[in-house]
Amino acid sequence: MNPTKWTQDEIPSLQGKVAVVTGANSGLGFECSKALAAKGATVVMTARNLQKGETARRALLQEQPAASVDLMGLDVGDLSSVRSFALAFRQKYEFLDILLNNAGVMAIPRQETPDGFEMQIGVNHLGHFALTGLLLDLIVKRAKARIHTVSSSAHYMGAIHFEDLMGRRKYSRWAAYGQSKLANVFFTFELQKRLSAAKRDTIANVSHPGLVIGNLQTNSVEQSEAKFEALLYRVIKPILAQDIGMGVLPILYGMTAPEAKGGVFYGPRKFNLFGYPAEQKAHSAASDAAALRRFWELSEQLTGVKFSF
Numbered sequence: 644m645n646p647t648k649w650t651q652d653e654i655p656s657l658q659g660k661v662a663v664v665t666g667a668n669s670g671l672g673f674e675c676s677k678a679l680a681a682k683g684a685t686v687v688m689t690a691r692n693l694q695k696g697e698t699a700r701r702a703l704l705q706e707q708p709a710a711s712v713d714l715m716g717l718d719v720g721d722l723s724s725v726r727s728f729a730l731a732f733r734q735k736y737e738f739l740d741i742l743l744n745n746a747g748v749m750a751i752p753r754q755e756t757p758d759g760f761e762m763q764i765g766v767n768h769l770g771h772f773a774l775t776g777l778l779l780d781l782i783v784k785r786a787k788a789r790i791h792t793v794s795s796s797a798h799y800m801g802a803i804h805f806e807d808l809m810g811r812r813k814y815s816r817w818a819a820y821g822q823s824k825l826a827n828v829f830f831t832f833e834l835q836k837r838l839s840a841a842k843r844d845t846i847a848n849v850s851h852p853g854l855v856i857g858n859l860q861t862n863s864v865e866q867s868e869a870k871f872e873a874l875l876y877r878v879i880k881p882i883l884a885q886d887i888g889m890g891v892l893p894i895l896y897g898m899t900a901p902e903a904k905g906g907v908f909y910g911p912r913k914f915n916l917f918g919y920p921a922e923q924k925a926h927s928a929a930s931d932a933a934a935l936r937r938f939w940e941l942s943e944q945l946t947g948v949k950f951s952f
Contacts, residue, residue: 648919649892654899657684661739665689665719665771666746668699671793671852674891675743677703680710684741689717689728719746719770720756722946729777739781741898744771744792750816751866761809767823769946772830776948783843790834790847791898794827796915799926801825803938828908828925833935835906841952848897850909852890853917885917893920
């Protein structure tokens with residue numbers, strides 16, 4: 644059943660639950676951290692820049708003095724950082740109820756991660772793939788735990804370039820972004836299949852927030868010196884964009900609503916652009932079982948992380 648006007652008020656109590664949010668220091672990650680903390684979860688906010696992370700943590704505590712909030716360093720664009728975080732997290736926590744794979748970069752000039760991955764596929768997909776695999780045993784021990792990944796409507800224009808995943812032969816910053824966001828959907832759908840096959844009740848789902856104009860766009864425009872795009876965002880913001888309070892709803896719904904399902908793509912209800920959360924149809928490429936399997940195996944190979952269900 645599709646939610647009609649689901650809001651943050653309907654998030655059930657999360658007392659006793661532990662949540663990890665990647666990219667928690669700004670934007671959607673910060674809004675989600677606030678919403679989860681408000682319902683009683685212990686929220687582990689992660690940030691690449693600990694100074695920015697601490698500023699965000701303090702801002703959250705100023706709004707919610709009684710919140711249970713932790714801050715840990717994590718750069719999902721660096722597999723050694725992902726491994727260090729997983730190790731450090733295990734030393735502090737025995738289980739994990741909600742993993743929000745949110746951190747991301749958008750439409751930037753071609754760069755590589757320390758592991759030699761093209762930056763967008765490295766940060767948006769491979770780092771989160773590795774993180775999920777390294778924490779999986781702590782997740783599956785909790786009843787109906789959630790793994791939620793934030794994609795984008797840009798995934799509809801994406802394609803997985805198996806023969807040139809890193810864009811070494813040909814690179815377009817928007818095509819690379821579309822590929823990385825389609826990768827989020829491929830990952831989620833295949834993860835849910837494998838969880839179900841292993842008879843686990845863990846729920847893996849994915850969403851997009853509609854057009855929410857914030858740090859991602861600013862960073863993209865600055866790095867690419869894309870003046871026309873900056874102008875475009877200013878023009879379309881009042882027409883097509885929705886505010887962050889609405890944009891965060893599909894994510895929160897997938898992560899917390901008792902009726903949210905696994906292997907499902909959520910987005911805004913109206914024209915898949917704005918409005919309350921609803922189940923949406925993902926890119927048709929994500930229904931190709933062989934491609935999903937192939938991409939999963941490639942991701943395991945590239946990250947060196949094998950999932951143990």
